[in-house]
Amino acid sequence: QKEVEQDPGPLSVPEGAIVSLNCTYSNSAFQYFMWYRQYSRKGPELLMYTYSSGNKEDGRFTAQVDKSSKYISLFIRDSQPSDSATYLCAMRSSNTGKLIFGQGTTLQVKP
Amino acid sequence: GAVVSQHPSRVICKSGTSVKIECRSLDFQATTMFWYRQFPKQSLMLMATSNEGSKATYEQGVEKDKFLINHASLTLSTLTVTSAHPEDSSFYICSVHRQDLEKLFFGSGTQLSVL
Numbered sequence: 001q002k003e004v005e006q007d008p009g010p011l012s013v014p015e016g017a018i019v020s021l022n023c024t025y026s027n028s029a030f031q032y033f034m035w036y037r038q039y040s041r042k043g044p045e046l047l048m049y050t051y052s053s054g055n056k057e058d059g060r061f062t063a064q065v066d067k068s069s070k071y072i073s074l075f076i077r078d079s080q081p082s083d084s085a086t087y088l089c090a091m092r093s094s095n096t097g098k099l100i101f102g103q104g105t106t107l108q109v110k111p
Numbered sequence: 112g113a114v115v116s117q118h119p120s121r122v123i124c125k126s127g128t129s130v131k132i133e134c135r136s137l138d139f140q141a142t143t144m145f146w147y148r149q150f151p152k153q154s155l156m157l158m159a160t161s162n163e164g165s166k167a168t169y170e171q172g173v174e175k176d177k178f179l180i181n182h183a184s185l186t187l188s189t190l191t192v193t194s195a196h197p198e199d200s201s202f203y204i205c206s207v208h209r210q211d212l213e214k215l216f217f218g219s220g221t222q223l224s225v226l
Contacts, residue, residue, distance in 0.1 A: 044155070098157060
């Protein structure tokens with residue numbers, strides 16, 4: 001079993017839809033949770049960062065962490081074609097750089 | 112935040128040659144940098160942790176003699192793929208960890224194609 005599970009998709013939605021992306025994990029020691037966006041053949045860009053459980057909102061993006069269920073989510077409201085990319089969840093157990101990544105979900109937002 | 116510069120962005124080389132990839136932290140002195148590898152439609156896999164002034168720490172299954180890492184200064188880490196083979200073709204990405212920001216920043220990546 002992988003430490004972090006993420007459905008690779010692809011996920012295709014119409015412009016303006018609400019997108020829900022999810023990851024599950026098995027290591028209860030994870031405390032830092034991140035979502036990265038990666039365009040094709042580019043380095044990942046940090047979108048959201050959450051410590052421990054709870055919600056965090058930034059513009060059209062909302063990140064949720066449920067440590068009791070070992071489940072994290074990223075919601076994108078009013079999705080745009082420019083949101084089309086691969087979204088990677090990542091997590092770590094301490095404030096070190098050693099991240100464990102999910103496989104990434106490919107999202108396509110159609111105009 | 113930290114700005115990470117990675118060079119080159121793309122390399123095509125013949126089998127058996129060595130390739131060097133540079134990773135620079137432009138606005139932060141990084142004692143630690145990380146090297147990841149990403150195969151098509153796969154996630155990022157940590158290869159090694161680059162430590163300034165000391166030996167790199169390699170993840171299980173990563174050949175340290177094949178993937179040479181040098182972290183000679185607080186702003187530069189290099190990854191050399193020695194005697195590259197077609198199976199080494201991949202997307203290599205470096206990153207810098209800002210402990211004060213508790214965030215990891217990535218370079219733009221290097222696409223290596225070995226013919």
